[in-house]
Amino acid sequence: MNDARTGERHWADREAVEILQREPEAPVVETGISPSGPFHVGHLREILTGDALTRALRERGAAARLVFIVDNLDPLRKVYPFLDAGVFGPLVGRSLCELPAPDGEGRYDEHFLRPFLSALGRLGVDAEVLPASELYASGRMDEVVLRALEQRDLLARIQQEVTGKSLPETWSPWNPRCPACRRIDQGEVLGFDREAGTVRSRCRACGEEAEQPIAGGGKLTWRVDWPARWKALSVTSEPFGKDHASRGGSWDTGARIAREVYGMEPPHPVIYEWIGLRGQGDMSSSRGNVLTVGELLEVVPPEVLRYFVLKARPARAITFDPGLPLLRLVDEVDNAAARGRDERALELSRAGRFRPVGVPFHHLVLVGQLAGFDAERVIALLERGGYRDLDRGAVEERLVLARGWLERFAPDEARVEIAETLPDAARHLEPDQREYLARLATLLPDLEGASADAIHERLYALASIEGGPGPRRAFEAIYRALLGRDRGPRAASLIEIWGPRRAAARLAEAAEAAAG
RNA sequence: GGGCCGUUAGCUCAGCCGGUAGAGCAGUGGACUUUUAAUCCAUCGGUCGGGGGUUCGAAUCCCCCACGGCUCACCA
Numbered sequence: 001m002n003d004a005r006t007g008e009r010h011w012a013d014r015e016a017v018e019i020l021q022r023e024p025e026a027p028v029v030e031t032g033i034s035p036s037g038p039f040h041v042g043h044l045r046e047i048l049t050g051d052a053l054t055r056a057l058r059e060r061g062a063a064a065r066l067v068f069i070v071d072n073l074d075p076l077r078k079v080y081p082f083l084d085a086g087v088f089g090p091l092v093g094r095s096l097c098e099l100p101a102p103d104g105e106g107r108y109d110e111h112f113l114r115p116f117l118s119a120l121g122r123l124g125v126d127a128e129v130l131p132a133s134e135l136y137a138s139g140r141m142d143e144v145v146l147r148a149l150e151q152r153d154l155l156a157r158i159q160q161e162v163t164g165k166s167l168p169e170t171w172s173p174w175n176p177r178c179p180a181c182r183r184i185d186q187g188e189v190l191g192f193d194r195e196a197g198t199v200r201s202r203c204r205a206c207g208e209e210a211e212q213p214i215a216g217g218g219k220l221t222w223r224v225d226w227p228a229r230w231k232a233l234s235v236t237s238e239p240f241g242k243d244h245a246s247r248g249g250s251w252d253t254g255a256r257i258a259r260e261v262y263g264m265e266p267p268h269p270v271i272y273e274w275i276g277l278r279g280q281g282d283m284s285s286s287r288g289n290v291l292t293v294g295e296l297l298e299v300v301p302p303e304v305l306r307y308f309v310l311k312a313r314p315a316r317a318i319t320f321d322p323g324l325p326l327l328r329l330v331d332e333v334d335n336a337a338a339r340g341r342d343e344r345a346l347e348l349s350r351a352g353r354f355r356p357v358g359v360p361f362h363h364l365v366l367v368g369q370l371a372g373f374d375a376e377r378v379i380a381l382l383e384r385g386g387y388r389d390l391d392r393g394a395v396e397e398r399l400v401l402a403r404g405w406l407e408r409f410a411p412d413e414a415r416v417e418i419a420e421t422l423p424d425a426a427r428h429l430e431p432d433q434r435e436y437l438a439r440l441a442t443l444l445p446d447l448e449g450a451s452a453d454a455i456h457e458r459l460y461a462l463a464s465i466e467g468g469p470g471p472r473r474a475f476e477a478i479y480r481a482l483l484g485r486d487r488g489p490r491a492a493s494l495i496e497i498w499g500p501r502r503a504a505a506r507l508a509e510a511a512e513a514a515a516g
Numbered sequence: 517g518g519g520c521c522g523u524u525a526g527c528u529c530a531g532c533c534g535g536u537a538g539a540g541c542a543g544u545g546g547a548c549u550u551u552u553a554a555u556c557c558a559u560c561g562g563u564c565g566g567g568g569g570u571u572c573g574a575a576u577c578c579c580c581c582a583c584g585g586c587u588c589a590c591c592a
Contacts, residue, residue: 033592046592074590222590241592247519249588273521274592276585312529315521317586324553325528328541338540342530362553413552460549475551487552 016056032069039116040290049239072097072109093183124351144228176218178203272314306349355394423484426510433477438511444504456492481510
């Protein structure tokens with residue numbers, strides 16, 4: 001890493017070096033997300049930041065682990081807009097892992113987690129997924145929980161000092177789950193027994209009193225849970241969103257608790273900014289219009305999503321635009337000769353076997369439309385356009401994505417559709433353009449079945465004759481007649497695919513309409 | 517109000533453990549039997565938000581200010 005001077009060092013490398021100073025052998029990177037709703041692009045930053053760190057650590061010879069905690073013990077806080085109030089209203093306060101899925105099939109947490117995990121697999125994220133429910137049930141948290149119960153007063157003091165807010169007398173770091181009504185957010189701790197490893201509690205909701213084992217009987221409150229996990233799992237680094245980072249936030253309390261209660265240095269923090277969304281309106285899980293990771297993988301290769309996130313320093317807010325800008329990103333990843341690409345970020349973006357296509361994504365979208373997304377015809381068109389040595393399988397794969405992008409995110413300009421009837425734009429043509437179309441219309445029927453190259457010859461030759469409109473304006477006239485726009489894909493291909501005879505009729509119609 | 521991040525060419529950004537600025541896109545010129553951000557070559561383009569300070573020397577370090585975004589109920 002002697003390139004510090006040239007500034008080519010990636011943020012993940014810099015952080016890795018610092019983490020290794022603290023734990024050179026087996027650093028543990030922890031990340032975590034609450035499965036209360038769909039996982040979207042924003043969540044990607046949490047896990048990918050952790051993944052990049054882990055990779056950078058492993059490259060340096062460390063036996064780094066990436067632990068992904070699923071906070072499925074968290075209670076359902078309210079009835080989210082995408083939930084049925086009748087079903088979920090009465091279930092508020094229960095752990096996410098004890099709720100039915102929104103569609104009624106299976107478990108709530110798994111409903112949201114499953115697609116995310118499969119996306120992670122495709123993204124090449126090598127993480128140990130650990131649901132909080134299992135972490136607690138395993139007993140691995142018992143000791144840190146007992147310590148918290150014993151240090152209740154100290155914890156309360158720290159929290160009050162850091163947040164400036166007072167806590168009720170009955171506050172406890174432990175949230176017991178009521179064995180009767182299953183709520184995990186209403187319990188009041190009455191006492192605990194270190195020898196037996198149990199907690200006595202009463203439920204404020206239903207009044208039930210019980211004595212339950214720590215393992216499986218509840219969870220720590222978030223602010224204590226976090227540092228307790230650091231201790232229990234020997235966490236050495238933790239990426240987290242800036243919401244936790246603000247003054248008086250959970251990082252501040254967590255860091256103190258780590259030192260004063262658990263006698264450890266808090267993990268090396270990596271604070272990241274948020275990912276905004278452009279093009280589809282702001283992302284808002286409450287409105288339900290989120291971009292899920294799975295959705296995006298139907299549109300671009302996983303490497304592109306990784307690259308998008310890893311290219312920017314975590315502290316930098318970035319905006320995700322699934323429209324045209326996303327395509328640029330695809331090309332940057334696909335084309336080894338692309339300028340301005342961040343090689344190191346790209347290296348960290350590998351997600352398995354990436355098959356470059358060598359055709360700009362936007363062009364593929366275009367050709368795909370012309371050829372009805374039929375792989376054979378697409379490849380024929382591409383070859384005619386000068387692309388050689390195409391990796392057939394890679395093209396086919398990418399073509400599926402191109403189609404997905406077109407259907408889901410393409411702006412109108414990217415769509416090629418031959419107008420059903422003569423477009424209005426075709427009425428505005430100069431005399432020489434009209435003349436051109438009229439003459440072309442008489443030639444085209446003879447070209448039925450001809451190759452696009454042959455057709456192009458004629459288009460071009462006719463445009464260039466004495467008194468002709470010249471290529472540029474000739475093509476403009478054709479596009480107006482067929483698409484109602486001034487520009488378009490290779491006119492010859494368009495005509496070949498639509499059929500020269502049909503095109504001829506349209507061009508003649510345009511020539512006439514413009515004259516009248 | 518507290519805090520975090522940002523303010524570098526028209527746009528998006530890199531550079532930031534100091535040595536008088538870079539890329540992509542846009543623009544301009546040219547090439548091309550040019551076609552939906554086209555490609556290739558060349559080129560124009562910056563008082564590095566403002567003001568102080570440290571230093572032989574600062575976009576890079578320190579302080580102050582302005583503007584912008586975000587965040588402060590366990591929503592990454």
